[in-house]
Amino acid sequence: MPRSPNPTHDINLDPELAELLSEIERFGKENDRRETDRKRKMLNLEPETAALLHILVRATDRRSILEIGTSNGYSTIWLADALRSRTECKLVSIERSPMKLEMARQNLLRAGLLGSVTLLEGEASATIRTLEGPFDCVFFDADRISAPSHPGEIANYLSAVAGLVGFSSVTVPIGKGLNIAYRQSP
Numbered sequence: 001m002p003r004s005p006n007p008t009h010d011i012n013l014d015p016e017l018a019e020l021l022s023e024i025e026r027f028g029k030e031n032d033r034r035e036t037d038r039k040r041k042m043l044n045l046e047p048e049t050a051a052l053l054h055i056l057v058r059a060t061d062r063r064s065i066l067e068i069g070t071s072n073g074y075s076t077i078w079l080a081d082a083l084r085s086r087t088e089c090k091l092v093s094i095e096r097s098p099m100k101l102e103m104a105r106q107n108l109l110r111a112g113l114l115g116s117v118t119l120l121e122g123e124a125s126a127t128i129r130t131l132e133g134p135f136d137c138v139f140f141d142a143d144r145i146s147a148p149s150h151p152g153e154i155a156n157y158l159s160a161v162a163g164l165v166g167f168s169s170v171t172v173p174i175g176k177g178l179n180i181a182y183r184q185s186p
């Protein structure tokens with residue numbers, strides 16, 4: 001029985017892509033252990049959270065995704081793969097750090113997915129204003145501090161989501177925590 005390169009999930013990924021994702025995970029962990037400057041940490045999504053995102057995108061047939069917080073492209077690769085074989089889809093990802101965006105470009109190139117993603121460098125709040133929507137999925141990962149141990153860090157975000165009319169939301173205790181908010185069509 002072939003061993004899955006990642007024991008946290010069982011997603012039918014292309015083996016080469018799975019290997020690349022594992023390599024990026026290892027790089028991110030090693031980098032973040034060494035790096036003292038938070039701005040230079042990769043802060044990649046945990047693989048199980050990325051796998052859940054992948055399932056959600058596919059199961060709910062999302063087609064136009066906006067990601068805020070590309071870092072070196074780990075979650076972007078998962079999202080681009082989830083959109084693979086979908087027609088008329090788009091993935092836009094915003095990152096403020098030019099250095100990380102270049103790493104994302106290289107990783108997406110290696111994954112064969114660079115052509116499926118629009119990478120935008122800049123501050124999310126300003127860049128978003130230049131985008132043409134609509135998006136049917138927003139993955140907001142601009143900054144995450146371990147949610148279970150620092151719930152206060154995302155309290156403002158959670159209360160903003162709670163204040164949105166027509167949204168249902170739940171925080172799933174997976175990885176460092178994933179808040180999922182869903183707006184039912186009016």
Ligand SMILES: C[S@@+](CC[C@H](N)C(=O)[O-])C[C@H]1O[C@@H](n2cnc3c(N)ncnc32)[C@H](O)[C@@H]1O
Nearest residue numbers: 043044045069071074075095096123124141142
């Ligand atoms: C948690 S990391 C993203 C990790 C990435 N989603 C992944 O799984 O590989 C957060 C990233 O958001 C970027 N960021 C934070 N605030 C931002 C902002 N206001 N506009 C654009 N990027 C931002 C940071 O530079 C950092 O690279």
